[in-house]
Every structure is written in C-alpha cells, then in structure tokens.
Amino acid sequence: SQQGEEDPQALSIQEGENATMNCSYKTSINNLQWYRQNSGRGLVHLILIRSNEREKHSGRLRVTLDTSKKSSSLLITASRAADTASYFCATSGGGGYNKLIFGAGTRLAVHP
C-alpha cells in the first residue's frame, strides 16, 4: 500500500478562505515535505518539516506533524486563485537513501 496518502482528494473553496489538506503515512520518517504542482508543470517545494518538529510556518503556510499518528496537515490561509494547484506530501527516510515517497495529492481549486 502507498506511503503518504492525502485527503481530501479534491478541495474547492472561495478566495479568502483557508484550505486544509491532510497526509498520512505508514513507516518511520526523517522528514516530511509538501510540494505544489500546477497543472502540467514541475514540482515546487513548499516546506520541509523534520521528524523532531511539530509545527512550521512559511508565509501563509502552516504545516503540522504528528509522528504518533503518522500524519501531517498543510494549512493555506487566506487562499488566492493563484493557489489553485495539486498539493503533494512526500516522506523521506522510511526506506533509506532519501528517496521521496509521494501521496496521490490533493487537487485544490480556489475560486475568485
């Protein structure tokens, strides 16, 4: 089964609202990362949170990590239409050698 599964699979909100995406994983990790992918494009790294951290902020982004529940959440506050994209969590360190294991992603649509 897949490490790193996001929910919801799709999320539709209005500009100005907050968007929360969740990620669960199965094995132990060194860190968890969140990426954004615009349609048909490459991945943009958003934030990395290490296994000994519980919360991290970057601009309008807030990431939490609960290693006891093997879960993470990404909160985007005051969303904008430009935030429309797919968001992926990726874990590292569960199987060695820093390979990233991605979930299937959450497709976020922010309507003006």
Added chain:
Amino acid sequence: NAGVMQNPRHLVRRRGQEARLRCSPMKGHSHVYWYRQLPEEGLKFMVYLQKENIIDESGMPKERFSAEFPKEGPSILRIQQVVRGDSAAYFCASSPLGGTSGNEQFFGPGTRLTVL
C-alpha cells in the same frame, strides 16, 4: 544558479523505439533522483544515483529501463522498446546531500513522454 534542467520537455516515440531523457542537476549537486508520474497520480520513485554509481534502483522496472550518471555530463534515463504504458511525466530531482539524513530535493520541469 540555474535550477535542475531536463530535456527534452516533450518527447514522442512510437512503440518499440528508444527514449532517452536527460537531467542536469543543480550546480554543486551530486545526487540525482528520477521519478515517474502517471496522469492524476503522485510521483513514484524510480532510481537514485550519485556520480558514476547507482545507489538505489528499487523503483525501476526490471526490464527495458536503465539509468546512469556519468562523471561528466547529465544523468540519462533510458527506456528501450517503449510501450504505451510508458507514457508519463518523468521528473528528475537533485540534492547536494543524500544518504539517509533527508534533505530537500529540487525538481526539474519534467519530460512528458508520449508513446504512440
């Protein structure tokens, strides 16, 4: 400092042909990773290379796929005798450090392979 470069950005091949995908890591990065993304799915790890060494190829199909990262030049992902199921976006990522410590990976724009 240029980011990770991949070429070509789009590649069309007929069944049975060979596909060669190139990746130039960021300057100073000696660790390269290849991932494959099928439509509407997340990325799947394929292979991790350092200069002249394959470190982890646990995600590579056993046949037709190979990867290299020579001392000089870009990393190459080679797919022989392509089939329609190989149609996907192939992403390369690089990092300055590897190992098991976990570090940010910087992704290229991807190569979109279409097999007719």
